[in-house]
Amino acid sequence: MPSLPRAFYLRPARAVARDLLGCILVSRHGGALAAGRIVETEAYLGPEDGASHAAFRPGSHRLFYGPGGIAYVFLNYGTHHCLNAIAGPPGTPGCVLIRALEPVTGQAVMARRRGVTAAARRLASGPGNLTRALAVTLRDNGADLTRGPLVIEPASGPGRPRIARGPRIGITRSTDRPLRFWIADSPFVSR
DNA sequence: TAGCTGATTGACT
């Protein structure tokens, strides 16, 4: 299965966030294969978007303004990593936060990394859980998502999923913008 | 150098 082409990411973050739903995120970290279907995303824009790290995390500017298809990983609240895909052509800031996954392959590995025997539906439901299940760390910051140990593959299966849209959650600014997308009938979205 | 903030989670009342 080929990964999504660079061109996929060279579009507005809003469009990338929506089209990423249903795609498969694949991690080969540690020699183990772990993959899941993306069921929840959020779009973050440039400085005009008050919630975007492009506006108040200058250390990340280089990535935000670079070409799409690059991973942006950061640590927040000291304990949790968050995985983003940079979107838009060079010079255009924007990224997509991947919030939740439906485990497809390697559930045993994910469960072991999570330290739980829990049901699959909780393995990657939430940005922090997702990165832990796939062993994504700050080392992946700046990694190429079109080739490497961490890639995203096109959606498989019949038709397009039913997509819901609403305000983003867990943030303290610009909470009124409808930039959060998720698969409407999926039980794997975060709370 | 000290202090602050945050796109979260899980445990507890």
Add this chain to the structure above:
DNA sequence: GTCAATCAGCTAA
């Protein structure tokens, strides 16, 4: 529903 854990990178001094 509330609340602490915990750290990278910025800001102020």
